[in-house]
Amino acid sequence: MKSVVNLGICVLLLVFTVEIVQAVENRSIREEELRQAVTSAVYTALEMTITEQEYKEAGEGGSSEEERLNKKMKECFLSSLEILINSNSRIDVAILEADYKLGILDVEAKAEFQYSNGKKGSIVYRKTGILEQH
Numbered sequence: 001m002k003s004v005v006n007l008g009i010c011v012l013l014l015v016f017t018v019e020i021v022q023a024v025e026n027r028s029i030r031e032e033e034l035r036q037a038v039t040s041a042v043y044t045a046l047e048m049t050i051t052e053q054e055y056k057e058a059g060e061g062g063s064s065e066e067e068r069l070n071k072k073m074k075e076c077f078l079s080s081l082e083i084l085i086n087s088n089s090r091i092d093v094a095i096l097e098a099d100y101k102l103g104i105l106d107v108e109a110k111a112e113f114q115y116s117n118g119k120k121g122s123i124v125y126r127k128t129g130i131l132e133q134h
Contacts, residue, residue: 023115030089031123034111037084042105042129045077049100049131069100077105089113096126103131 074095085091089111097106108126115121 019117023117026113026115027121027123030087030111030113030121031125033085033087034089034091034109034123034125037081038107038109038125038127040084041077041080042107042127044080045073046103046105046129046131048076049073049103066101070098073100073105074098077107081109087111087113097128105129 077095077098078093081091081093090113092110092112094108094110095106096108097104099105106126106128108124110122110124112120112122
């Protein structure tokens with residue numbers, strides 16, 4: 001009888017250990033994916049300010065032109081991020097600052113996901129990209 005109880009306790013410990021390892025690995029994978037995707041999307045959007053001719057030619061075009069170009073930079077970031085995220089996480093993005101003229105893009109992304117036991121987890125990552133124009 002004693003060996004059956006010991007075996008049951010060992011099995012429970014094994015199950016809990018596997019569950020903990022899976023949860024930590026799941027969070028780590030999602031955190032790394034979010035970090036890489038946001039970083040890449042920020043720098044992709046900033047590089048668009050250099051490579052696209054209309055950004056270069058905009059100069060001092062006025063406030064409506066600046067708003068349009070800032071909006072285009074935001075759209076570029078969002079489309080890049082959408083392509084780079086492969087998981088089934090729910091991603092909420094806040095664009096805190098976008099200025100094509102200064103070459104600044106500041107974003108915060110929050111990913112919400114479910115662990116295998118049904119509990120929800122979340123990860124927040126903030127990235128500020130500054131493009132140095134020579």
